[in-house]
Amino acid sequence: MVGREVDRRAFLGVAAASLLASRSWSQDSNSPSPPSRIVREFEPQNLESPLSVIEQAITPTALHFVRGHFPTPRLNAETWRLWIEGAVSRPMELDLASLQRLPVVERAVTLECAGNGRVFLTPTERGLQWDQGAVGTAKWAGVPLSVVLERAGLKAEAVEVVLEGADVGEVRDPKSPGPIAFARSVPVQKARSDEVLLAYAMNGEPLPVAHGFPLRAVVAGWYGMASIKWLKRIVVTDRPFHGFYQMFDYSYWDRSDGVPTLRPITRMQAKAVISRPVRGQRIAAGSTTEIRGAAWAGEEKIAKVEVSTDEGKTWQHAALASRPERFVWTQWHYRWQAPNQPGPVKLLARATDDAGRTQPLHRNPDFRSYMIHHLIPVEVVVR
Ligand SMILES: Nc1nc2c(c(=O)[nH]1)N[C@H]1C(S)=C(S)[C@@H](COP(=O)(O)O)O[C@H]1N2
Numbered sequence: 318m319v320g321r322e323v324d325r326r327a328f329l330g331v332a333a334a335s336l337l338a339s340r341s342w343s344q345d346s347n348s349p350s351p352p353s354r355i356v357r358e359f360e361p362q363n364l365e366s367p368l369s370v371i372e373q374a375i376t377p378t379a380l381h382f383v384r385g386h387f388p389t390p391r392l393n394a395e396t397w398r399l400w401i402e403g404a405v406s407r408p409m410e411l412d413l414a415s416l417q418r419l420p421v422v423e424r425a426v427t428l429e430c431a432g433n434g435r436v437f438l439t440p441t442e443r444g445l446q447w448d449q450g451a452v453g454t455a456k457w458a459g460v461p462l463s464v465v466l467e468r469a470g471l472k473a474e475a476v477e478v479v480l481e482g483a484d485v486g487e488v489r490d491p492k493s494p495g496p497i498a499f500a501r502s503v504p505v506q507k508a509r510s511d512e513v514l515l516a517y518a519m520n521g522e523p524l525p526v527a528h529g530f531p532l533r534a535v536v537a538g539w540y541g542m543a544s545i546k547w548l549k550r551i552v553v554t555d556r557p558f559h560g561f562y563q564m565f566d567y568s569y570w571d572r573s574d575g576v577p578t579l580r581p582i583t584r585m586q587a588k589a590v591i592s593r594p595v596r597g598q599r600i601a602a603g604s605t606t607e608i609r610g611a612a613w614a615g616e617e618k619i620a621k622v623e624v625s626t627d628e629g630k631t632w633q634h635a636a637l638a639s640r641p642e643r644f645v646w647t648q649w650h651y652r653w654q655a656p657n658q659p660g661p662v663k664l665l666a667r668a669t670d671d672a673g674r675t676q677p678l679h680r681n682p683d684f685r686s687y688m689i690h691h692l693i694p695v696e697v698v699v700r
């Protein structure tokens with residue numbers, strides 16, 4: 318089911334958000350309604366953000382994308398427990414109040430769904446047909462996973478930390494082993510860094526149900542699938558986890574050993590997205606137009622964003638709105654002098670991270686239907 322969200326609470330949130338900063342709505346005032354999320358799927362709930370959200374540092378909660386695989390679990394904060402078991406010296410059960418008594422850490426993190434941009438793949442790939450709005454940045458607050466693991470005491474043989482959600486379902490294609498919970502793992506090294514948060518608040522409010530109430534993981538720098546919502550159980554394992562969403566879904570072909578082998582998707586790839594002008598926008602010949610958007614690079618920092626208006630023959634530096642940081646996007650802009658001759662023009666933006674990796678011009682089919690970070694042009698019409 319595809320359509321605009323009409324939920325009243327969401328509408329109020331949108332109204333507040335647009336007062337804050339939604340320049341795209343106030344400036345392009347011929348748009349009939351404030352921005353709202355696009356329903357990609359009604360049940361399970363999958364909502365896409367309007368692309369204009371990437372122009373702001375923090376995405377208002379009511380506009381943040383939502384990705385769910387199974388019906389949304391409605392958990393009771395009083396009776397909810399987090400179980401920690403497996404290769405730990407002290408298996409334990411924690412309630413929300415005791416987690417909230419631990420020192421709180423707040424961090425802005427950009428989450429991008431590994432399938433963001435899938436609608437641009439040719440031939441069409443199976444899965445939700447996201448445009449480029451399955452990405453957002455929120456301020457997440459909670460307890461570092463490392464603090465909880467420290468309390469439980471990792472055994473020497475610990476290799477991975479499996480995070481399991483309370484949402485359960487049966488998958489038909491490929492067929493799951495009966496009903497399964499949504500689960501993913503992070504290696505012990507990442508789990509012990511301060512880069513994984515067990516969050517109970519989003520943008521200064523208790524975690525909304527859609528985003529994982531009462532507790533979710535936020536795995537900074539990785540695609541969204543690792544950030545398990547409605548967290549129920551943490552299982553420390555002595556070998557790599559090969560669960561459904563680790564191997565069947567959210568995996569890609571790696572050829573670095575010479576033989577293609579499936580690897581779980583982890584770190585976000587460098588990516589720049591153009592929010593304005595929009596596809597098909599008419600631009601007056603010879604006028605000066607601002608091209609803008611955001612760029613992110615997961616665990617790396619953005620080193621530069623470049624723009625090309627001649628199909629990649631030449632590239633110009635875009636200006637960054639803030640000093641790039643790991644784990645969060647950076648807004649960028651570039652003043653473009655449109656040509657005097659009318660006709661279609663393809664706008665391209667590309668990001669380079671500080672490890673020197675630049676976005677590729679062409680799609681890597683080994684990424685299957687995920688990690689869509691090749692260059693996707695925005696065609697405008699000069700007239
Ligand atoms: N328990 C659970 N956690 C989950 C999912 C899910 O379906 N169930 N979806 C994952 C995926 S694929 C993404 S992209 C992010 C999206 O987080 P958001 O809905 O808060 O934007 O949640 C992740 N965590």
Ligand SMILES: [Mo]
Binds near residue numbers: 429432541
């Ligand atoms: Mo995702």
